[in-house]
Amino acid sequence: MKKAALTGIKKFDVIESKMPIIKNPGDVLLKINSVGVCGSDIHYYTEGKIGDQIIDFPFTIGHECSATVVETGSNVSKVKLGDIVAVDPLVACHKCSQCKSGREHTCLNQKFLGCPGQLEGCLAEFIIMPEENCFIVPQSVNQELAMLIEPLSIGYYAVQLMLIHSHKDLDKKNSIGILGSGPIGLSVSLCLQASGFKNIFVTDKLDYRLTVASNAGAFWTSNPDNEDVVESMLKINPDRLDFVFECCGKQEAIDQAIELLKPGGMLLLVGIPEVDFISFNISKIRRKEITIQNVRRQNKSVQPVIDLISSGKISPDFMLTHRFPLENTGEAFDIVSNYKDGVIKALIQM
Ligand SMILES: [Zn+2]
Ligand SMILES: [Zn+2]
Incomplete structure:
Protein backbone atom coordinates (compact mmCIF):
# COMPACT_ATOMS: atom_id res chain seq x y z
CA MET A 1 0.00 0.00 0.00
CA LYS A 2 0.99 3.62 -0.41
CA LYS A 3 1.49 6.20 2.29
CA ALA A 4 2.74 9.78 2.40
CA ALA A 5 5.66 9.89 4.81
CA LEU A 6 7.22 13.03 6.20
CA THR A 7 10.90 12.50 5.28
CA GLY A 8 12.25 15.83 6.52
CA ILE A 9 11.12 19.35 7.39
CA LYS A 10 8.50 20.36 4.77
CA LYS A 11 9.18 17.22 2.75
CA PHE A 12 6.70 14.44 1.92
CA ASP A 13 7.41 11.31 -0.10
CA VAL A 14 4.81 8.80 -1.21
CA ILE A 15 6.33 5.43 -0.34
CA GLU A 16 5.32 1.79 -0.66
CA SER A 17 4.72 0.17 2.66
CA LYS A 18 3.64 -3.25 3.96
CA MET A 19 -0.09 -3.77 4.21
CA PRO A 20 -0.99 -3.63 7.93
CA ILE A 21 -2.48 -6.85 9.33
CA ILE A 22 -4.98 -7.40 12.12
CA LYS A 23 -3.22 -8.81 15.20
CA ASN A 24 -5.82 -8.26 17.96
CA PRO A 25 -9.29 -9.83 17.65
CA GLY A 26 -10.87 -6.46 18.54
CA ASP A 27 -9.14 -4.62 15.70
CA VAL A 28 -10.47 -3.41 12.38
CA LEU A 29 -8.69 -2.90 9.05
CA LEU A 30 -9.71 0.45 7.60
CA LYS A 31 -9.37 1.74 4.05
CA ILE A 32 -8.82 5.47 4.41
CA ASN A 33 -11.12 7.73 2.38
CA SER A 34 -10.21 11.29 3.38
CA VAL A 35 -7.58 12.78 5.66
CA GLY A 36 -7.76 16.32 7.00
CA VAL A 37 -4.71 18.52 7.39
CA CYS A 38 -4.73 19.74 10.99
CA GLY A 39 -2.91 22.70 12.53
CA SER A 40 -1.05 20.24 14.76
CA ASP A 41 0.16 18.35 11.64
CA ILE A 42 1.50 21.68 10.38
CA HIS A 43 3.74 21.95 13.47
CA TYR A 44 5.26 18.57 12.58
CA TYR A 45 5.58 19.65 8.92
CA THR A 46 7.31 22.98 9.60
CA GLU A 47 9.19 22.24 12.84
CA GLY A 48 9.36 18.44 13.05
CA LYS A 49 7.95 18.57 16.59
CA ILE A 50 5.32 19.75 19.03
CA GLY A 51 6.98 20.40 22.40
CA ASP A 52 8.88 17.24 23.31
CA GLN A 53 7.09 15.11 20.71
CA ILE A 54 9.82 15.02 18.10
CA ILE A 55 9.62 13.21 14.75
CA ASP A 56 12.21 10.62 13.83
CA PHE A 57 12.06 10.78 9.98
CA PRO A 58 10.59 9.10 7.99
CA PHE A 59 7.25 9.20 9.79
CA THR A 60 3.61 9.23 8.66
CA ILE A 61 1.47 11.88 10.31
CA GLY A 62 -2.30 12.49 10.05
CA HIS A 63 -5.07 11.80 12.56
CA GLU A 64 -8.28 13.25 11.09
CA CYS A 65 -9.85 10.67 8.80
CA SER A 66 -12.89 8.92 7.53
CA ALA A 67 -12.55 5.33 6.44
CA THR A 68 -14.35 2.23 5.19
CA VAL A 69 -14.24 -1.00 7.20
CA VAL A 70 -12.65 -3.67 4.99
CA GLU A 71 -11.80 -6.42 7.49
CA THR A 72 -12.74 -7.14 11.09
CA GLY A 73 -11.06 -9.16 13.85
CA SER A 74 -12.87 -12.16 15.34
CA ASN A 75 -14.12 -10.20 18.39
CA VAL A 76 -15.49 -7.25 16.46
CA SER A 77 -19.26 -6.99 16.82
CA LYS A 78 -20.50 -3.44 16.16
CA VAL A 79 -18.87 -2.36 12.92
CA LYS A 80 -19.35 -4.33 9.73
CA LEU A 81 -17.66 -4.60 6.37
CA GLY A 82 -18.49 -1.60 4.23
CA ASP A 83 -19.40 0.70 7.15
CA ILE A 84 -18.15 4.28 6.81
CA VAL A 85 -16.59 5.32 10.09
CA ALA A 86 -15.21 8.44 11.73
CA VAL A 87 -12.02 7.54 13.57
CA ASP A 88 -11.19 8.61 17.11
CA PRO A 89 -7.38 8.79 16.77
CA LEU A 90 -6.58 8.11 20.44
CA VAL A 91 -6.10 4.51 21.55
CA ALA A 92 -6.48 4.41 25.34
CA CYS A 93 -5.17 1.65 27.63
CA HIS A 94 -8.28 1.44 29.88
CA LYS A 95 -6.01 0.37 32.76
CA CYS A 96 -4.28 3.52 34.03
CA SER A 97 -5.58 5.92 36.67
CA GLN A 98 -6.60 8.47 34.02
CA CYS A 99 -8.64 5.94 32.04
CA LYS A 100 -10.20 4.62 35.25
CA SER A 101 -11.37 8.13 36.13
CA GLY A 102 -12.98 8.56 32.72
CA ARG A 103 -10.16 10.68 31.30
CA GLU A 104 -9.19 8.42 28.39
CA HIS A 105 -8.02 11.47 26.44
CA THR A 106 -5.15 11.94 28.90
CA CYS A 107 -4.45 8.20 29.19
CA LEU A 108 -0.94 7.69 30.55
CA ASN A 109 -0.23 4.98 27.98
CA GLN A 110 -2.12 6.47 25.07
CA LYS A 111 -1.24 5.88 21.46
CA PHE A 112 -2.37 8.63 19.13
CA LEU A 113 -2.50 8.32 15.34
CA GLY A 114 0.31 10.23 13.66
CA CYS A 115 2.00 11.15 16.94
CA PRO A 116 5.77 10.53 17.03
CA GLY A 117 6.70 7.51 19.13
CA GLN A 118 3.06 6.37 19.34
CA LEU A 119 1.30 5.34 16.11
CA GLU A 120 2.00 5.93 12.42
CA GLY A 121 -0.68 8.26 11.08
CA CYS A 122 -3.51 7.93 8.58
CA LEU A 123 -1.91 9.54 5.50
CA ALA A 124 -1.91 5.97 4.23
CA GLU A 125 -4.22 3.77 2.18
CA PHE A 126 -4.91 1.43 5.13
CA ILE A 127 -4.60 1.52 8.91
CA ILE A 128 -5.57 -0.76 11.80
CA MET A 129 -7.61 0.61 14.70
CA PRO A 130 -9.46 -0.95 17.64
CA GLU A 131 -13.19 -1.26 16.97
CA GLU A 132 -13.99 1.15 19.82
CA ASN A 133 -12.19 3.92 17.90
CA CYS A 134 -14.47 3.47 14.88
CA PHE A 135 -17.76 5.40 14.99
CA ILE A 136 -20.29 4.41 12.34
CA VAL A 137 -21.49 7.39 10.35
CA PRO A 138 -25.07 7.28 9.03
CA GLN A 139 -25.43 7.06 5.25
CA SER A 140 -26.97 10.53 5.16
CA VAL A 141 -23.58 12.00 6.17
CA ASN A 142 -21.06 12.01 3.35
CA GLN A 143 -17.67 10.48 4.01
CA GLU A 144 -15.78 13.78 3.61
CA LEU A 145 -17.84 15.28 6.43
CA ALA A 146 -17.01 12.20 8.50
CA MET A 147 -13.38 13.33 8.39
CA LEU A 148 -14.40 16.66 9.99
CA ILE A 149 -15.89 14.91 13.01
CA GLU A 150 -12.50 14.76 14.77
CA PRO A 151 -11.79 18.53 14.73
CA LEU A 152 -15.48 19.24 15.45
CA SER A 153 -15.31 16.95 18.48
CA ILE A 154 -12.60 19.20 19.92
CA GLY A 155 -14.88 22.23 19.56
CA TYR A 156 -17.73 20.25 21.10
CA TYR A 157 -15.58 19.14 24.03
CA ALA A 158 -14.35 22.70 24.64
CA VAL A 159 -17.97 23.87 24.82
CA GLN A 160 -18.80 21.04 27.27
CA LEU A 161 -15.95 22.22 29.51
CA MET A 162 -17.43 25.71 29.38
CA LEU A 163 -20.91 24.43 30.24
CA ILE A 164 -19.61 22.36 33.19
CA HIS A 165 -18.11 25.54 34.64
CA SER A 166 -21.06 27.83 33.86
CA HIS A 167 -22.94 29.29 36.76
CA LYS A 168 -26.59 28.29 36.68
CA ASP A 169 -27.84 31.71 35.64
CA LEU A 170 -25.57 32.02 32.60
CA ASP A 171 -27.81 33.62 30.02
CA LYS A 172 -27.62 32.23 26.48
CA LYS A 173 -27.78 35.87 25.36
CA ASN A 174 -24.42 36.53 27.00
CA SER A 175 -21.55 37.17 24.60
CA ILE A 176 -18.82 34.60 24.14
CA GLY A 177 -15.41 35.33 22.58
CA ILE A 178 -13.52 33.13 20.13
CA LEU A 179 -10.04 34.38 19.24
CA GLY A 180 -8.90 32.60 16.09
CA SER A 181 -11.22 31.45 13.32
CA GLY A 182 -9.53 28.41 11.82
CA LEU A 190 -20.90 25.89 15.56
CA CYS A 191 -21.12 23.92 18.81
CA LEU A 192 -21.88 27.07 20.84
CA GLN A 193 -24.68 27.91 18.42
CA ALA A 194 -26.02 24.35 18.65
CA SER A 195 -26.16 24.91 22.43
CA GLY A 196 -28.22 28.07 21.96
CA PHE A 197 -25.54 30.77 22.21
CA LYS A 198 -25.94 33.40 19.52
CA ASN A 199 -23.80 36.38 20.54
CA ILE A 200 -20.49 35.00 19.37
CA PHE A 201 -17.61 37.45 18.93
CA VAL A 202 -14.83 36.21 16.66
CA THR A 203 -11.43 37.66 15.83
CA ASP A 204 -8.80 36.59 13.29
CA LYS A 205 -5.93 38.24 11.44
CA LEU A 206 -7.16 36.83 8.14
CA ASP A 207 -10.14 38.73 6.75
CA TYR A 208 -11.34 35.77 4.68
CA ARG A 209 -11.65 33.70 7.86
CA LEU A 210 -13.80 36.42 9.42
CA THR A 211 -16.11 36.30 6.41
CA VAL A 212 -16.37 32.53 6.82
CA ALA A 213 -17.04 32.93 10.58
CA SER A 214 -19.76 35.46 9.98
CA ASN A 215 -21.39 33.36 7.22
CA ALA A 216 -21.30 30.49 9.71
CA GLY A 217 -23.32 32.44 12.27
CA ALA A 218 -20.89 34.59 14.28
CA PHE A 219 -22.63 37.73 15.54
CA TRP A 220 -19.59 40.03 15.33
CA THR A 221 -16.16 39.67 13.75
CA SER A 222 -13.05 41.81 13.66
CA ASN A 223 -9.39 41.78 12.67
CA PRO A 224 -6.94 42.80 15.45
CA ASP A 225 -4.59 44.18 12.78
CA ASN A 226 -7.23 46.73 11.78
CA GLU A 227 -8.62 47.86 15.11
CA ASP A 228 -8.30 47.48 18.87
CA VAL A 229 -10.56 44.45 19.15
CA VAL A 230 -10.65 44.59 22.96
CA GLU A 231 -11.85 48.18 22.94
CA SER A 232 -14.46 47.46 20.26
CA MET A 233 -15.77 44.37 22.03
CA LEU A 234 -15.94 46.15 25.39
CA LYS A 235 -17.95 48.98 23.83
CA ILE A 236 -20.65 46.42 23.02
CA ASN A 237 -20.06 44.36 26.20
CA PRO A 238 -19.24 46.86 28.98
CA ASP A 239 -19.68 44.10 31.62
CA ARG A 240 -17.05 42.01 29.80
CA LEU A 241 -17.29 38.33 28.89
CA ASP A 242 -17.83 35.17 30.95
CA PHE A 243 -15.93 32.91 28.55
CA VAL A 244 -13.25 33.40 25.90
CA PHE A 245 -11.94 30.55 23.75
CA GLU A 246 -8.35 31.07 22.57
CA CYS A 247 -8.14 29.14 19.30
CA CYS A 248 -4.93 30.37 17.67
CA GLY A 249 -2.18 29.70 20.22
CA LYS A 250 -0.87 33.27 20.23
CA GLN A 251 0.39 35.31 23.19
CA GLU A 252 -1.37 38.40 21.82
CA ALA A 253 -4.73 36.60 21.84
CA ILE A 254 -4.20 35.33 25.39
CA ASP A 255 -3.48 38.90 26.54
CA GLN A 256 -6.64 40.11 24.77
CA ALA A 257 -8.70 37.33 26.36
CA ILE A 258 -7.56 38.34 29.85
CA GLU A 259 -8.63 41.93 29.15
CA LEU A 260 -11.98 40.77 27.76
CA LEU A 261 -12.94 38.50 30.65
CA LYS A 262 -15.03 39.66 33.59
CA PRO A 263 -14.02 38.76 37.15
CA GLY A 264 -14.71 35.06 37.66
CA GLY A 265 -14.50 34.47 33.91
CA MET A 266 -12.81 31.58 32.19
CA LEU A 267 -10.16 31.45 29.51
CA LEU A 268 -10.27 28.21 27.53
CA LEU A 269 -6.99 27.45 25.78
CA VAL A 270 -7.68 25.40 22.67
CA GLY A 271 -4.98 26.65 20.27
CA ILE A 272 -1.53 25.08 20.17
CA PRO A 273 1.24 27.71 20.56
CA GLU A 274 4.37 27.42 18.43
CA VAL A 275 6.47 28.19 21.50
CA ASP A 276 7.00 26.09 24.62
CA PHE A 277 6.28 28.93 27.08
CA ILE A 278 3.41 31.44 27.18
CA SER A 279 2.98 34.11 29.83
CA PHE A 280 0.01 35.49 31.73
CA ASN A 281 -0.29 38.85 33.44
CA ILE A 282 -0.51 37.36 36.93
CA SER A 283 -1.75 40.53 38.56
CA LYS A 284 -4.69 40.78 36.15
CA ILE A 285 -5.69 37.12 36.25
CA ARG A 286 -5.30 37.05 40.04
CA ARG A 287 -7.37 40.15 40.69
CA LYS A 288 -10.10 38.98 38.34
CA GLU A 289 -9.83 35.40 39.63
CA ILE A 290 -9.72 34.08 36.07
CA THR A 291 -9.91 30.32 35.57
CA ILE A 292 -7.61 28.97 32.88
CA GLN A 293 -8.95 25.78 31.34
CA ASN A 294 -6.72 23.87 28.97
CA VAL A 295 -8.57 21.82 26.37
CA ARG A 296 -6.70 18.64 25.50
CA ARG A 297 -8.15 17.24 22.27
CA GLN A 298 -11.55 15.73 23.21
CA ASN A 299 -13.24 13.25 25.48
CA LYS A 300 -16.38 11.24 24.63
CA SER A 301 -17.36 13.84 22.05
CA VAL A 302 -17.26 11.92 18.75
CA GLN A 303 -20.75 10.38 18.91
CA PRO A 304 -22.43 13.65 20.03
CA VAL A 305 -20.91 15.40 16.98
CA ILE A 306 -22.13 12.65 14.63
CA ASP A 307 -25.60 13.17 16.14
CA LEU A 308 -25.38 16.97 15.70
CA ILE A 309 -24.44 16.57 12.02
CA SER A 310 -26.94 13.84 11.17
CA SER A 311 -29.78 15.75 12.85
CA GLY A 312 -28.84 18.89 10.89
CA LYS A 313 -28.09 20.91 14.05
CA ILE A 314 -24.69 21.78 12.64
CA SER A 315 -23.72 22.00 8.96
CA PRO A 316 -19.94 22.10 8.71
CA ASP A 317 -19.67 21.40 4.94
CA PHE A 318 -18.42 24.94 4.30
CA MET A 319 -15.15 24.11 6.07
CA LEU A 320 -14.04 21.71 3.34
CA THR A 321 -12.28 24.06 0.95
CA HIS A 322 -9.44 22.13 -0.74
CA ARG A 323 -8.96 18.56 -1.96
CA PHE A 324 -5.75 16.85 -3.06
CA PRO A 325 -4.68 13.35 -4.10
CA LEU A 326 -2.13 11.55 -1.87
CA GLU A 327 0.68 12.40 -4.31
CA ASN A 328 0.06 16.12 -3.69
CA THR A 329 0.12 15.94 0.11
CA GLY A 330 3.03 18.43 0.18
CA GLU A 331 0.97 20.97 -1.77
CA ALA A 332 -1.92 20.61 0.69
CA PHE A 333 0.43 21.26 3.62
CA ASP A 334 2.01 24.23 1.85
CA ILE A 335 -1.40 25.83 1.31
CA VAL A 336 -2.52 25.23 4.90
CA SER A 337 0.74 26.34 6.51
CA ASN A 338 0.78 29.57 4.49
CA TYR A 339 -2.99 30.24 4.76
CA LYS A 340 -3.11 30.43 0.95
CA ASP A 341 -6.10 30.57 -1.33
CA GLY A 342 -8.79 31.04 1.33
CA VAL A 343 -8.10 27.66 2.89
CA ILE A 344 -10.03 26.49 5.93
CA LYS A 345 -9.68 22.69 5.81
CA ALA A 346 -7.66 20.89 3.16
CA LEU A 347 -8.18 17.20 2.74
CA ILE A 348 -6.26 14.41 1.09
CA GLN A 349 -8.44 11.99 -0.83
CA MET A 350 -7.25 8.42 -1.21
ZN1 LIG B 1 -6.33 17.62 14.63
ZN1 LIG C 1 -5.00 4.66 30.16
Missing part, protein backbone atom coordinates in the same frame (compact mmCIF):
# COMPACT_ATOMS: atom_id res chain seq x y z
CA PRO A 183 -11.27 25.01 11.76
CA ILE A 184 -11.13 24.72 15.58
CA GLY A 185 -12.45 28.24 16.26
CA LEU A 186 -15.23 27.57 13.73
CA SER A 187 -15.98 24.23 15.39
CA VAL A 188 -16.32 25.97 18.76
CA SER A 189 -18.64 28.54 17.16
